[in-house]
Amino acid sequence: MSYVQIEHLSKSFHGQHVLQQLDLAIEKGELVTLLGPSGCGKSTLLRILSGLTASDTGMIYIDGKNVTDVSPKNRQIGMVFQSYALFPNLTVSQNIAFGLEMNKISKTEIQLRVQEMIELVGLVGKEQAYPRELSGGQQQRVALARSLVTRPKVLLLDEPLSALDAQIRKNLQKQLRMIQRELNMTTVLVTHDQEEAMAVSDRIYIMNGGRIVQHGSPQEIYTQPRSEFVARFIGNYNVLTAEQLKRITPNLSLPAVERFAIRPETFREQPLAGEDICLTGNIAQVTMLGNITRYELNIGDIPVLVDTLHLSFEQEQIGTTKTLYVSPKDVIPLYDTIA
Amino acid sequence: MKRISLPSLSFALVMLYLFLPVAATILYSLATEWNSTVLPEGLTGKWFAELYADPRFLQAFGRSFLLSFLTTVVAVVIIVPAVFSIIVYAPRMERLVQILVMLTYAVPGVIMAVGLIRTYSGNGIPMVIITAGAYLVGLLPYLYQGTRNSLLAMQARSLMEAAELLGASHWQAFVRIIVPNIMSGIFVSSLLSFSILFGEFVLINILVGGRYETLQMYLYAKLSSSGHVASAITVTYFVLMAIITGLVVKFSRRSFTRKEVP
Numbered sequence: 080m081s082y083v084q085i086e087h088l089s090k091s092f093h094g095q096h097v098l099q100q101l102d103l104a105i106e107k108g109e110l111v112t113l114l115g116p117s118g119c120g121k122s123t124l125l126r127i128l129s130g131l132t133a134s135d136t137g138m139i140y141i142d143g144k145n146v147t148d149v150s151p152k153n154r155q156i157g158m159v160f161q162s163y164a165l166f167p168n169l170t171v172s173q174n175i176a177f178g179l180e181m182n183k184i185s186k187t188e189i190q191l192r193v194q195e196m197i198e199l200v201g202l203v204g205k206e207q208a209y210p211r212e213l214s215g216g217q218q219q220r221v222a223l224a225r226s227l228v229t230r231p232k233v234l235l236l237d238e239p240l241s242a243l244d245a246q247i248r249k250n251l252q253k254q255l256r257m258i259q260r261e262l263n264m265t266t267v268l269v270t271h272d273q274e275e276a277m278a279v280s281d282r283i284y285i286m287n288g289g290r291i292v293q294h295g296s297p298q299e300i301y302t303q304p305r306s307e308f309v310a311r312f313i314g315n316y317n318v319l320t321a322e323q324l325k326r327i328t329p330n331l332s333l334p335a336v337e338r339f340a341i342r343p344e345t346f347r348e349q350p351l352a353g354e355d356i357c358l359t360g361n362i363a364q365v366t367m368l369g370n371i372t373r374y375e376l377n378i379g380d381i382p383v384l385v386d387t388l389h390l391s392f393e394q395e396q397i398g399t400t401k402t403l404y405v406s407p408k409d410v411i412p413l414y415d416t417i418a
Numbered sequence: 419m420k421r422i423s424l425p426s427l428s429f430a431l432v433m434l435y436l437f438l439p440v441a442a443t444i445l446y447s448l449a450t451e452w453n454s455t456v457l458p459e460g461l462t463g464k465w466f467a468e469l470y471a472d473p474r475f476l477q478a479f480g481r482s483f484l485l486s487f488l489t490t491v492v493a494v495v496i497i498v499p500a501v502f503s504i505i506v507y508a509p510r511m512e513r514l515v516q517i518l519v520m521l522t523y524a525v526p527g528v529i530m531a532v533g534l535i536r537t538y539s540g541n542g543i544p545m546v547i548i549t550a551g552a553y554l555v556g557l558l559p560y561l562y563q564g565t566r567n568s569l570l571a572m573q574a575r576s577l578m579e580a581a582e583l584l585g586a587s588h589w590q591a592f593v594r595i596i597v598p599n600i601m602s603g604i605f606v607s608s609l610l611s612f613s614i615l616f617g618e619f620v621l622i623n624i625l626v627g628g629r630y631e632t633l634q635m636y637l638y639a640k641l642s643s644s645g646h647v648a649s650a651i652t653v654t655y656f657v658l659m660a661i662i663t664g665l666v667v668k669f670s671r672r673s674f675t676r677k678e679v680p
Contacts (some may be wrong), residue, residue: 131582151583157583164580166600167572178585
């Protein structure tokens with residue numbers, strides 16, 4: 080049995096299925112991300128895991144124990160909320176110490192562990208500050224320290240970085256991952272940001288419509304999407320029907336599926352191997368995205384997105400013809416039709 | 419020459435309209451005689467001295483204070499936890515509660531008083547207790563709104579959940595986290611409630627009358643005997659309300675949740 084095991088979990092709100100017969104397994108020390116669009120049920124799953132919301136059916140096991148009916152305060156779960164939920168009337172130290180006080184830890188031990196956490200999250204000097212006196216990033220770190228100080232079995236993070244600006248978010252992603260690895264903390268992160276999921280996760284569970292549609296390592300998820308939904312959600316994949324693909328690559332032998340996906344960055348300007356597919360089209364749109372130049376190419380009447388590294392000083396003009404090559408192994412058949 | 423703008427002029431006129439009667443009342447409470455002259459003939463503090471030496475005034479003031487204070491305290495103890503439970507645990511009921519709250523405005527004081535007399539008169543419960551009970555219902559909108567706003571501003575539900583996940587019981591989370599954060603809101607609503615009850619006349623006069631003379635009833639009685647003393651009572655009332663308003667302003671600014679995060 081895995082460290083965290085969820086079996087056949089279902090939840091409905093007012094007759095609407097939010098989670099449907101969901102199974103999930105997390106190993107000790109793993110950082111698993113629940114990734115999906117808004118309303119897919121990922122936050123509900125997190126709340127059920129924490130005990131804040133009861134499931135309709137299903138079982139939850141943590142460290143071999145059935146915790147399905149255990150109250151939140153006895154589940155030994157730490158949680159960082161999207162809004163941080165810091166206690167406004169308590170200082171940074173008091174916020175972090177709160178959980179220890181509730182668990183009747185001795186004062187000396189509390190002082191020691193609070194100081195340890197403050198150092199771990201880099202908030203030395205802010206011990207006596209109130210939440211309102213801290214920046215968003217600092218508040219997030221207090222929330223993290225507060226949830227870690229009680230040494231929970233599982234740490235739950237509900238979109239903890241979504242309210243922060245890009246630069247701080249990236250720094251905190253690194254810091255979060257570093258702390259998680261240092262403490263070997265089993266962690267479940269909920270996010271709708273695929274880049275964030277890729278950057279910090281050991282494994283990703285992609286959710287849609289209350290179901291898990293695919294799971295695997297970030298590498299597997301990104302390079303081998305099984306459905307159109309995953310291909311479109313995880314990146315800017317070109318999703319083509321078998322008929323469209325046949326029209327632009329008549330000689331390519333294709334498996335019998337309805338749709339195929341091609342990553343925009345797999346197109347090259349020079350062929351690498353003899354079997355590379357050659358495609359020629361007209362440039363309909365050029366977008367400069369910093370280090371990437373994105374072309375919208377019309378191959379016949381089929382629009383295809385192409386990302387190339389932004390190496391040259393001059394952009395190619397709209398209307399000009401461009402020839403590109405793609406390896407047949409980068410044409411990914413989409414087997415699942417779950418959208 | 420600097421021209422006076424229309425908004426400034428309008429503001430000045432409104433201020434004049436509001437404060438002229440107050441100024442006149444203050445002046446009248448300090449006037450020796452003010453019958454046939456534009457300004458008082460002389461100034462004196464004797465009306466205040468006379469007022470504060472009257473044990474009937476002090477008793478009436480004390481009764482008003484006691485009735486308003488105790489009713490407000492009981493209302494806070496009953497209404498605040500109820501509003502908290504609704505906002506945090508049963509937000510879907512909020513609409514129903516809002517309708518109930520609005521209903522308290524719909525019943526005019528006189529009709530309420532007649533209804534209360536017909537229902538409770540002669541059943542052994544002192545009418546002053548019945549009045550306090552009616553006051554408690556009347557305070558519902560003020561305490562409901564103030565508590566609700568404070569709870570929503572502080573995201574009480576998330577805070578309760580965070581505290582519970584950290585090992586706190588419902589009670590510990592409520593006392594240690596929720597109460598300190600809504601204290602200023604409760605205090606402001608309480609002061610407002612107190613000042614409303616302190617000035618209430620219709621219900622207490624009809625339900626209890628002279629058996630429990632409050633400040634407003636004393637003022638009403640004094641109106642026919644001495645305008646100067648009546649003005650002195652009004653000025654005393656104004657001063658008390660000014661102190662309460664000052665406290666309301668001070669505490670409504672002192673909130674943990676309303677300050678800007680840098």
